[in-house]
Amino acid sequence: MAKRPHSSGVDNAHAETGDGVVVSRFGSEILFETESGITHRGKVRRKLADIVCGDFVRYEKIGSDYAITKILKRKNTLVRQYFRGTPRNIAANIDQVIVVIAPAPATDWQMLDNLLVSIHRLPAEALIVFNKTDLVDKNYGTLNEFKSLGYTIIKTNKDSGLAELKKHLKNKTSIFIGQSGVGKTTLTNILIPEINAPTKALSESSDHGQHTTSNSIMYQLPEGGKIIDSPGIRDFTPLPLEKALYQSGFIEFEPFMNQCRFHNCLHRNEPNCAIKQAVENKEISQRRYQSYLALTE
Ligand SMILES: Nc1nc2c(ncn2[C@@H]2O[C@H](COP(=O)(O)OP(=O)(O)OP(=O)(O)O)[C@@H](O)[C@H]2O)c(=O)[nH]1
Ligand SMILES: [Mg+2]
Ligand SMILES: [Zn+2]
The missing domain is CATH 3.40.50.300 (P-loop containing nucleotide triphosphate hydrolases)
Structure with missing residues:
Protein backbone atom coordinates (compact mmCIF):
# COMPACT_ATOMS: atom_id res chain seq x y z
CA MET A 1 0.00 0.00 0.00
CA ALA A 2 1.40 3.40 0.95
CA LYS A 3 5.13 3.94 0.81
CA ARG A 4 7.11 5.53 3.59
CA PRO A 5 8.14 9.15 3.09
CA HIS A 6 11.53 9.36 1.46
CA SER A 7 13.85 12.07 0.25
CA SER A 8 13.31 12.92 -3.41
CA GLY A 9 17.00 13.52 -4.20
CA VAL A 10 19.88 15.90 -4.05
CA ASP A 11 18.35 18.83 -6.01
CA ASN A 12 16.06 19.81 -3.22
CA ALA A 13 17.27 18.36 0.01
CA HIS A 14 14.14 19.55 1.83
CA ALA A 15 11.54 18.05 -0.52
CA GLU A 16 9.99 14.84 0.71
CA THR A 17 7.41 12.72 -1.03
CA GLY A 18 5.23 9.98 0.32
CA ASP A 19 1.81 8.39 0.11
CA GLY A 20 -1.24 8.88 2.25
CA VAL A 21 -5.02 8.53 2.34
CA VAL A 22 -7.55 11.36 2.16
CA VAL A 23 -9.43 11.69 5.43
CA SER A 24 -11.54 14.70 4.46
CA ARG A 25 -11.76 17.43 1.86
CA PHE A 26 -12.55 21.12 2.22
CA GLY A 27 -12.55 22.76 -1.22
CA SER A 28 -8.97 22.87 -2.47
CA GLU A 29 -7.54 21.54 0.78
CA ILE A 30 -7.59 18.06 2.17
CA LEU A 31 -6.75 16.37 5.41
CA PHE A 32 -4.70 13.28 4.74
CA GLU A 33 -3.05 10.65 6.85
CA THR A 34 0.43 9.31 6.16
CA GLU A 35 1.26 5.66 6.57
CA SER A 36 2.76 6.40 9.99
CA GLY A 37 -0.66 7.68 11.06
CA ILE A 38 0.12 11.39 11.12
CA THR A 39 -2.55 13.75 9.78
CA HIS A 40 -1.60 16.81 7.71
CA ARG A 41 -3.37 19.48 5.74
CA GLY A 42 -2.48 19.51 2.05
CA LYS A 43 -3.17 21.75 -0.94
CA VAL A 44 -4.69 19.98 -3.91
CA ARG A 45 -3.50 20.82 -7.42
CA ARG A 46 -6.25 22.13 -9.65
CA LYS A 47 -6.14 19.20 -12.07
CA LEU A 48 -6.97 16.83 -9.21
CA ALA A 49 -10.37 18.46 -8.68
CA ASP A 50 -12.23 15.17 -8.28
CA ILE A 51 -10.16 14.05 -5.30
CA VAL A 52 -12.34 12.58 -2.59
CA CYS A 53 -12.38 10.98 0.85
CA GLY A 54 -10.72 7.56 0.69
CA ASP A 55 -8.38 8.42 -2.18
CA PHE A 56 -4.81 7.24 -1.91
CA VAL A 57 -2.55 10.13 -2.84
CA ARG A 58 1.07 11.09 -3.35
CA TYR A 59 2.21 14.17 -1.47
CA GLU A 60 5.20 16.43 -1.63
CA LYS A 61 6.45 18.38 1.36
CA ILE A 62 7.96 21.75 0.54
CA GLY A 63 9.18 23.60 3.61
CA SER A 64 6.37 23.07 6.09
CA ASP A 65 3.64 22.85 3.40
CA TYR A 66 2.18 19.74 1.84
CA ALA A 67 1.02 19.61 -1.77
CA ILE A 68 -0.98 16.71 -3.18
CA THR A 69 0.53 15.85 -6.53
CA LYS A 70 -1.21 12.68 -7.63
CA ILE A 71 -4.24 10.48 -7.02
CA LEU A 72 -3.10 6.86 -6.94
CA LYS A 73 -4.99 4.15 -8.80
CA ARG A 74 -8.52 3.76 -7.48
CA LYS A 75 -10.22 0.46 -6.76
CA ASN A 76 -13.61 2.13 -7.21
CA SER A 230 -20.99 11.38 5.04
CA PRO A 231 -23.42 14.30 4.80
CA GLY A 232 -27.13 13.48 4.46
CA ILE A 233 -28.46 13.29 0.90
CA ARG A 234 -31.81 14.54 -0.37
CA ASP A 235 -31.79 12.29 -3.40
CA PHE A 236 -29.48 9.95 -5.18
CA THR A 237 -29.33 9.47 -8.92
CA PRO A 238 -26.73 7.04 -10.26
CA LEU A 239 -24.53 8.14 -13.13
CA PRO A 240 -26.22 7.90 -16.50
CA LEU A 241 -25.27 4.35 -17.37
CA GLU A 242 -26.08 2.42 -20.45
CA LYS A 243 -29.57 1.16 -19.81
CA ALA A 244 -28.46 -2.46 -19.86
CA LEU A 245 -26.18 -1.69 -16.92
CA TYR A 246 -29.07 -0.54 -14.75
CA GLN A 247 -30.73 -3.89 -15.23
CA SER A 248 -28.05 -5.89 -13.44
CA GLY A 249 -28.47 -3.58 -10.41
CA PHE A 250 -32.01 -4.90 -10.00
CA ILE A 251 -30.78 -8.28 -8.87
CA GLU A 252 -34.21 -9.93 -8.97
CA PHE A 253 -34.32 -9.47 -12.78
CA GLU A 254 -31.49 -11.95 -13.16
CA PRO A 255 -33.53 -15.22 -13.43
CA PHE A 256 -35.70 -13.67 -16.17
CA MET A 257 -32.97 -12.13 -18.27
CA ASN A 258 -32.52 -13.63 -21.73
CA GLN A 259 -36.14 -14.82 -21.69
CA CYS A 260 -37.56 -11.75 -23.44
CA ARG A 261 -38.38 -11.94 -27.12
CA PHE A 262 -35.73 -9.32 -27.96
CA HIS A 263 -32.22 -9.92 -26.73
CA ASN A 264 -31.75 -6.18 -26.16
CA CYS A 265 -35.14 -5.77 -24.46
CA LEU A 266 -35.30 -2.78 -22.10
CA HIS A 267 -38.43 -4.20 -20.43
CA ARG A 268 -40.49 -1.11 -21.12
CA ASN A 269 -42.88 -1.37 -24.05
CA GLU A 270 -41.52 -4.39 -25.84
CA PRO A 271 -43.89 -7.34 -26.51
CA ASN A 272 -43.24 -10.72 -24.86
CA CYS A 273 -41.10 -9.27 -22.12
CA ALA A 274 -40.23 -11.75 -19.36
CA ILE A 275 -39.60 -8.97 -16.83
CA LYS A 276 -43.02 -7.37 -17.37
CA GLN A 277 -44.58 -10.81 -17.16
CA ALA A 278 -42.76 -11.44 -13.86
CA VAL A 279 -44.12 -8.13 -12.52
CA GLU A 280 -47.63 -9.22 -13.51
CA ASN A 281 -47.09 -12.57 -11.78
CA LYS A 282 -45.87 -10.68 -8.69
CA GLU A 283 -42.47 -12.38 -8.95
CA ILE A 284 -40.91 -8.92 -9.25
CA SER A 285 -42.35 -6.14 -7.14
CA GLN A 286 -44.29 -3.44 -8.95
CA ARG A 287 -42.57 -0.86 -6.75
CA ARG A 288 -39.07 -1.98 -7.74
CA TYR A 289 -40.09 -2.16 -11.39
CA GLN A 290 -41.29 1.47 -11.18
CA SER A 291 -37.88 2.45 -9.79
CA TYR A 292 -36.27 0.69 -12.73
CA LEU A 293 -38.53 2.55 -15.18
CA ALA A 294 -37.71 5.88 -13.55
CA LEU A 295 -33.98 5.24 -13.99
CA THR A 296 -34.26 4.20 -17.61
CA GLU A 297 -36.61 6.95 -18.82
N1 LIG B 1 -34.90 7.69 18.82
C1 LIG B 1 -33.67 7.63 18.31
N2 LIG B 1 -33.08 8.77 17.88
C2 LIG B 1 -31.84 8.68 17.36
C3 LIG B 1 -31.16 7.44 17.24
N3 LIG B 1 -29.96 7.67 16.65
C4 LIG B 1 -29.90 9.00 16.41
N4 LIG B 1 -31.03 9.62 16.84
C5 LIG B 1 -31.32 11.06 16.78
O1 LIG B 1 -31.52 11.47 15.43
C6 LIG B 1 -31.08 12.82 15.23
C7 LIG B 1 -30.19 12.92 14.00
O2 LIG B 1 -28.99 12.20 14.23
P1 LIG B 1 -27.64 12.48 13.43
O3 LIG B 1 -26.66 11.48 13.92
O4 LIG B 1 -27.29 13.92 13.50
O5 LIG B 1 -28.10 12.13 11.93
P2 LIG B 1 -27.23 12.13 10.59
O6 LIG B 1 -27.70 10.98 9.78
O7 LIG B 1 -25.78 12.19 10.91
O8 LIG B 1 -27.70 13.50 9.90
P3 LIG B 1 -26.91 14.43 8.82
O9 LIG B 1 -25.55 14.70 9.34
O10 LIG B 1 -27.75 15.64 8.73
O11 LIG B 1 -26.91 13.64 7.54
C8 LIG B 1 -30.37 13.21 16.54
O12 LIG B 1 -31.26 13.99 17.31
C9 LIG B 1 -30.12 11.88 17.22
O13 LIG B 1 -30.08 11.99 18.63
C10 LIG B 1 -31.80 6.26 17.73
O14 LIG B 1 -31.30 5.13 17.68
N5 LIG B 1 -33.06 6.43 18.22
MG1 LIG C 1 -24.29 13.54 10.39
ZN1 LIG D 1 -37.89 -7.53 -21.36
Whole structure:
Protein backbone atom coordinates (compact mmCIF):
# COMPACT_ATOMS: atom_id res chain seq x y z
CA MET A 1 0.00 0.00 0.00
CA ALA A 2 1.40 3.40 0.95
CA LYS A 3 5.13 3.94 0.81
CA ARG A 4 7.11 5.53 3.59
CA PRO A 5 8.14 9.15 3.09
CA HIS A 6 11.53 9.36 1.46
CA SER A 7 13.85 12.07 0.25
CA SER A 8 13.31 12.92 -3.41
CA GLY A 9 17.00 13.52 -4.20
CA VAL A 10 19.88 15.90 -4.05
CA ASP A 11 18.35 18.83 -6.01
CA ASN A 12 16.06 19.81 -3.22
CA ALA A 13 17.27 18.36 0.01
CA HIS A 14 14.14 19.55 1.83
CA ALA A 15 11.54 18.05 -0.52
CA GLU A 16 9.99 14.84 0.71
CA THR A 17 7.41 12.72 -1.03
CA GLY A 18 5.23 9.98 0.32
CA ASP A 19 1.81 8.39 0.11
CA GLY A 20 -1.24 8.88 2.25
CA VAL A 21 -5.02 8.53 2.34
CA VAL A 22 -7.55 11.36 2.16
CA VAL A 23 -9.43 11.69 5.43
CA SER A 24 -11.54 14.70 4.46
CA ARG A 25 -11.76 17.43 1.86
CA PHE A 26 -12.55 21.12 2.22
CA GLY A 27 -12.55 22.76 -1.22
CA SER A 28 -8.97 22.87 -2.47
CA GLU A 29 -7.54 21.54 0.78
CA ILE A 30 -7.59 18.06 2.17
CA LEU A 31 -6.75 16.37 5.41
CA PHE A 32 -4.70 13.28 4.74
CA GLU A 33 -3.05 10.65 6.85
CA THR A 34 0.43 9.31 6.16
CA GLU A 35 1.26 5.66 6.57
CA SER A 36 2.76 6.40 9.99
CA GLY A 37 -0.66 7.68 11.06
CA ILE A 38 0.12 11.39 11.12
CA THR A 39 -2.55 13.75 9.78
CA HIS A 40 -1.60 16.81 7.71
CA ARG A 41 -3.37 19.48 5.74
CA GLY A 42 -2.48 19.51 2.05
CA LYS A 43 -3.17 21.75 -0.94
CA VAL A 44 -4.69 19.98 -3.91
CA ARG A 45 -3.50 20.82 -7.42
CA ARG A 46 -6.25 22.13 -9.65
CA LYS A 47 -6.14 19.20 -12.07
CA LEU A 48 -6.97 16.83 -9.21
CA ALA A 49 -10.37 18.46 -8.68
CA ASP A 50 -12.23 15.17 -8.28
CA ILE A 51 -10.16 14.05 -5.30
CA VAL A 52 -12.34 12.58 -2.59
CA CYS A 53 -12.38 10.98 0.85
CA GLY A 54 -10.72 7.56 0.69
CA ASP A 55 -8.38 8.42 -2.18
CA PHE A 56 -4.81 7.24 -1.91
CA VAL A 57 -2.55 10.13 -2.84
CA ARG A 58 1.07 11.09 -3.35
CA TYR A 59 2.21 14.17 -1.47
CA GLU A 60 5.20 16.43 -1.63
CA LYS A 61 6.45 18.38 1.36
CA ILE A 62 7.96 21.75 0.54
CA GLY A 63 9.18 23.60 3.61
CA SER A 64 6.37 23.07 6.09
CA ASP A 65 3.64 22.85 3.40
CA TYR A 66 2.18 19.74 1.84
CA ALA A 67 1.02 19.61 -1.77
CA ILE A 68 -0.98 16.71 -3.18
CA THR A 69 0.53 15.85 -6.53
CA LYS A 70 -1.21 12.68 -7.63
CA ILE A 71 -4.24 10.48 -7.02
CA LEU A 72 -3.10 6.86 -6.94
CA LYS A 73 -4.99 4.15 -8.80
CA ARG A 74 -8.52 3.76 -7.48
CA LYS A 75 -10.22 0.46 -6.76
CA ASN A 76 -13.61 2.13 -7.21
CA THR A 77 -15.51 5.39 -6.67
CA LEU A 78 -19.01 5.87 -5.40
CA VAL A 79 -20.40 8.53 -7.72
CA ARG A 80 -23.71 10.31 -7.97
CA GLN A 81 -25.17 12.32 -10.75
CA TYR A 82 -25.11 15.86 -9.50
CA PHE A 83 -26.44 18.43 -11.91
CA ARG A 84 -27.56 17.59 -15.45
CA GLY A 85 -25.41 14.52 -15.63
CA THR A 86 -22.32 16.00 -13.95
CA PRO A 87 -20.69 13.27 -11.91
CA ARG A 88 -19.77 14.00 -8.31
CA ASN A 89 -17.57 11.64 -6.34
CA ILE A 90 -18.71 10.70 -2.86
CA ALA A 91 -15.85 8.44 -1.80
CA ALA A 92 -13.16 6.19 -3.25
CA ASN A 93 -11.68 2.76 -2.49
CA ILE A 94 -14.75 1.55 -0.63
CA ASP A 95 -15.23 -2.10 0.39
CA GLN A 96 -18.73 -1.68 1.75
CA VAL A 97 -21.50 0.89 1.39
CA ILE A 98 -23.82 1.03 4.38
CA VAL A 99 -27.14 2.62 3.62
CA VAL A 100 -28.63 3.89 6.86
CA ILE A 101 -32.42 4.22 7.02
CA ALA A 102 -34.76 5.00 9.91
CA PRO A 103 -38.46 5.37 10.68
CA ALA A 104 -37.82 9.11 11.09
CA PRO A 105 -37.19 10.75 8.71
CA ALA A 106 -39.42 8.41 6.69
CA THR A 107 -37.49 6.32 4.18
CA ASP A 108 -37.31 7.25 0.52
CA TRP A 109 -37.42 3.68 -0.82
CA GLN A 110 -36.67 4.68 -4.38
CA MET A 111 -33.48 6.32 -3.19
CA LEU A 112 -32.54 3.02 -1.56
CA ASP A 113 -33.17 1.23 -4.88
CA ASN A 114 -30.97 3.76 -6.68
CA LEU A 115 -28.17 3.43 -4.15
CA LEU A 116 -28.23 -0.36 -4.46
CA VAL A 117 -27.87 -0.06 -8.24
CA SER A 118 -24.77 2.10 -7.76
CA ILE A 119 -23.29 -0.20 -5.13
CA HIS A 120 -23.80 -3.18 -7.42
CA ARG A 121 -21.94 -1.34 -10.12
CA LEU A 122 -18.87 -0.38 -7.99
CA PRO A 123 -18.71 -3.19 -6.97
CA ALA A 124 -18.77 -3.10 -3.19
CA GLU A 125 -20.66 -4.97 -0.50
CA ALA A 126 -24.06 -3.52 0.34
CA LEU A 127 -25.36 -3.39 3.89
CA ILE A 128 -28.63 -1.86 5.04
CA VAL A 129 -28.67 -0.51 8.59
CA PHE A 130 -32.17 0.04 9.89
CA ASN A 131 -31.54 2.52 12.70
CA LYS A 132 -33.74 4.03 15.43
CA THR A 133 -35.61 0.75 15.87
CA ASP A 134 -36.78 2.10 19.24
CA LEU A 135 -39.29 4.19 17.26
CA VAL A 136 -41.21 1.30 15.61
CA ASP A 137 -42.76 -1.93 16.75
CA LYS A 138 -41.75 -4.58 14.28
CA ASN A 139 -42.30 -4.39 10.56
CA TYR A 140 -41.24 -1.27 8.85
CA GLY A 141 -42.66 -0.21 5.51
CA THR A 142 -41.28 -2.11 2.62
CA LEU A 143 -38.06 -3.18 4.34
CA ASN A 144 -38.99 -6.87 4.14
CA GLU A 145 -38.90 -6.57 0.38
CA PHE A 146 -35.15 -5.93 0.57
CA LYS A 147 -34.73 -8.82 2.96
CA SER A 148 -36.41 -11.20 0.50
CA LEU A 149 -34.08 -9.95 -2.22
CA GLY A 150 -31.20 -11.19 -0.09
CA TYR A 151 -29.77 -7.91 1.20
CA THR A 152 -28.25 -8.01 4.65
CA ILE A 153 -30.13 -5.82 7.10
CA ILE A 154 -28.91 -4.95 10.58
CA LYS A 155 -31.25 -3.38 13.08
CA THR A 156 -29.74 -0.81 15.39
CA ASN A 157 -30.52 1.99 17.77
CA LYS A 158 -28.44 3.93 20.23
CA ASP A 159 -28.61 1.03 22.69
CA SER A 160 -28.68 -2.14 20.60
CA GLY A 161 -27.39 -3.87 17.51
CA LEU A 162 -23.97 -2.27 17.69
CA ALA A 163 -22.06 -5.52 18.26
CA GLU A 164 -23.55 -6.98 15.08
CA LEU A 165 -22.68 -3.83 13.16
CA LYS A 166 -19.09 -3.92 14.44
CA LYS A 167 -18.69 -7.45 13.06
CA HIS A 168 -19.57 -6.20 9.60
CA LEU A 169 -17.21 -3.21 9.86
CA LYS A 170 -14.13 -5.06 10.94
CA ASN A 171 -11.08 -4.60 8.69
CA LYS A 172 -13.07 -3.02 5.86
CA THR A 173 -13.36 0.52 4.58
CA SER A 174 -17.06 1.36 4.82
CA ILE A 175 -19.17 4.46 4.30
CA PHE A 176 -22.42 5.46 6.00
CA ILE A 177 -24.75 7.07 3.50
CA GLY A 178 -28.40 8.07 3.73
CA GLN A 179 -30.94 10.78 4.33
CA SER A 180 -30.18 13.57 6.75
CA GLY A 181 -31.17 12.76 10.33
CA VAL A 182 -31.19 8.94 10.13
CA GLY A 183 -28.39 8.82 12.71
CA LYS A 184 -25.18 8.27 10.72
CA THR A 185 -23.09 10.54 12.94
CA THR A 186 -24.72 9.24 16.12
CA LEU A 187 -23.67 5.70 15.10
CA THR A 188 -20.17 6.95 14.26
CA ASN A 189 -19.88 8.60 17.68
CA ILE A 190 -20.90 5.35 19.39
CA LEU A 191 -18.39 3.34 17.36
CA ILE A 192 -15.55 5.80 18.09
CA PRO A 193 -16.42 7.43 21.42
CA GLU A 194 -13.57 9.98 21.43
CA ILE A 195 -14.73 11.86 18.31
CA ASN A 196 -17.97 13.41 19.57
CA ALA A 197 -19.00 14.81 16.16
CA PRO A 198 -22.02 17.15 16.08
CA THR A 199 -25.54 15.71 15.67
CA LYS A 200 -28.86 17.53 15.56
CA ALA A 201 -32.51 16.66 16.22
CA LEU A 202 -34.95 16.53 13.30
CA SER A 203 -36.71 19.76 12.43
CA GLU A 204 -39.91 19.92 14.51
CA SER A 205 -41.97 21.36 11.70
CA SER A 206 -41.02 18.91 8.94
CA ASP A 207 -39.60 15.79 10.63
CA HIS A 208 -36.63 16.10 8.28
CA GLY A 209 -32.96 16.06 9.18
CA GLN A 210 -31.13 19.38 9.37
CA HIS A 211 -28.08 18.50 7.26
CA THR A 212 -25.77 18.63 10.23
CA THR A 213 -22.70 16.90 8.77
CA SER A 214 -21.23 18.98 5.96
CA ASN A 215 -18.08 17.05 4.96
CA SER A 216 -17.32 13.36 4.67
CA ILE A 217 -14.76 12.31 7.25
CA MET A 218 -12.96 8.99 7.48
CA TYR A 219 -12.27 7.53 10.93
CA GLN A 220 -10.16 4.63 12.09
CA LEU A 221 -12.22 2.04 13.98
CA PRO A 222 -10.77 0.74 17.25
CA GLU A 223 -11.38 -2.89 16.15
CA GLY A 224 -9.68 -2.38 12.76
CA GLY A 225 -11.17 -0.96 9.59
CA LYS A 226 -12.35 2.49 8.60
CA ILE A 227 -15.68 4.23 8.51
CA ILE A 228 -16.61 7.31 6.53
CA ASP A 229 -19.44 9.44 7.92
CA SER A 230 -20.99 11.38 5.04
CA PRO A 231 -23.42 14.30 4.80
CA GLY A 232 -27.13 13.48 4.46
CA ILE A 233 -28.46 13.29 0.90
CA ARG A 234 -31.81 14.54 -0.37
CA ASP A 235 -31.79 12.29 -3.40
CA PHE A 236 -29.48 9.95 -5.18
CA THR A 237 -29.33 9.47 -8.92
CA PRO A 238 -26.73 7.04 -10.26
CA LEU A 239 -24.53 8.14 -13.13
CA PRO A 240 -26.22 7.90 -16.50
CA LEU A 241 -25.27 4.35 -17.37
CA GLU A 242 -26.08 2.42 -20.45
CA LYS A 243 -29.57 1.16 -19.81
CA ALA A 244 -28.46 -2.46 -19.86
CA LEU A 245 -26.18 -1.69 -16.92
CA TYR A 246 -29.07 -0.54 -14.75
CA GLN A 247 -30.73 -3.89 -15.23
CA SER A 248 -28.05 -5.89 -13.44
CA GLY A 249 -28.47 -3.58 -10.41
CA PHE A 250 -32.01 -4.90 -10.00
CA ILE A 251 -30.78 -8.28 -8.87
CA GLU A 252 -34.21 -9.93 -8.97
CA PHE A 253 -34.32 -9.47 -12.78
CA GLU A 254 -31.49 -11.95 -13.16
CA PRO A 255 -33.53 -15.22 -13.43
CA PHE A 256 -35.70 -13.67 -16.17
CA MET A 257 -32.97 -12.13 -18.27
CA ASN A 258 -32.52 -13.63 -21.73
CA GLN A 259 -36.14 -14.82 -21.69
CA CYS A 260 -37.56 -11.75 -23.44
CA ARG A 261 -38.38 -11.94 -27.12
CA PHE A 262 -35.73 -9.32 -27.96
CA HIS A 263 -32.22 -9.92 -26.73
CA ASN A 264 -31.75 -6.18 -26.16
CA CYS A 265 -35.14 -5.77 -24.46
CA LEU A 266 -35.30 -2.78 -22.10
CA HIS A 267 -38.43 -4.20 -20.43
CA ARG A 268 -40.49 -1.11 -21.12
CA ASN A 269 -42.88 -1.37 -24.05
CA GLU A 270 -41.52 -4.39 -25.84
CA PRO A 271 -43.89 -7.34 -26.51
CA ASN A 272 -43.24 -10.72 -24.86
CA CYS A 273 -41.10 -9.27 -22.12
CA ALA A 274 -40.23 -11.75 -19.36
CA ILE A 275 -39.60 -8.97 -16.83
CA LYS A 276 -43.02 -7.37 -17.37
CA GLN A 277 -44.58 -10.81 -17.16
CA ALA A 278 -42.76 -11.44 -13.86
CA VAL A 279 -44.12 -8.13 -12.52
CA GLU A 280 -47.63 -9.22 -13.51
CA ASN A 281 -47.09 -12.57 -11.78
CA LYS A 282 -45.87 -10.68 -8.69
CA GLU A 283 -42.47 -12.38 -8.95
CA ILE A 284 -40.91 -8.92 -9.25
CA SER A 285 -42.35 -6.14 -7.14
CA GLN A 286 -44.29 -3.44 -8.95
CA ARG A 287 -42.57 -0.86 -6.75
CA ARG A 288 -39.07 -1.98 -7.74
CA TYR A 289 -40.09 -2.16 -11.39
CA GLN A 290 -41.29 1.47 -11.18
CA SER A 291 -37.88 2.45 -9.79
CA TYR A 292 -36.27 0.69 -12.73
CA LEU A 293 -38.53 2.55 -15.18
CA ALA A 294 -37.71 5.88 -13.55
CA LEU A 295 -33.98 5.24 -13.99
CA THR A 296 -34.26 4.20 -17.61
CA GLU A 297 -36.61 6.95 -18.82
N1 LIG B 1 -34.90 7.69 18.82
C1 LIG B 1 -33.67 7.63 18.31
N2 LIG B 1 -33.08 8.77 17.88
C2 LIG B 1 -31.84 8.68 17.36
C3 LIG B 1 -31.16 7.44 17.24
N3 LIG B 1 -29.96 7.67 16.65
C4 LIG B 1 -29.90 9.00 16.41
N4 LIG B 1 -31.03 9.62 16.84
C5 LIG B 1 -31.32 11.06 16.78
O1 LIG B 1 -31.52 11.47 15.43
C6 LIG B 1 -31.08 12.82 15.23
C7 LIG B 1 -30.19 12.92 14.00
O2 LIG B 1 -28.99 12.20 14.23
P1 LIG B 1 -27.64 12.48 13.43
O3 LIG B 1 -26.66 11.48 13.92
O4 LIG B 1 -27.29 13.92 13.50
O5 LIG B 1 -28.10 12.13 11.93
P2 LIG B 1 -27.23 12.13 10.59
O6 LIG B 1 -27.70 10.98 9.78
O7 LIG B 1 -25.78 12.19 10.91
O8 LIG B 1 -27.70 13.50 9.90
P3 LIG B 1 -26.91 14.43 8.82
O9 LIG B 1 -25.55 14.70 9.34
O10 LIG B 1 -27.75 15.64 8.73
O11 LIG B 1 -26.91 13.64 7.54
C8 LIG B 1 -30.37 13.21 16.54
O12 LIG B 1 -31.26 13.99 17.31
C9 LIG B 1 -30.12 11.88 17.22
O13 LIG B 1 -30.08 11.99 18.63
C10 LIG B 1 -31.80 6.26 17.73
O14 LIG B 1 -31.30 5.13 17.68
N5 LIG B 1 -33.06 6.43 18.22
MG1 LIG C 1 -24.29 13.54 10.39
ZN1 LIG D 1 -37.89 -7.53 -21.36
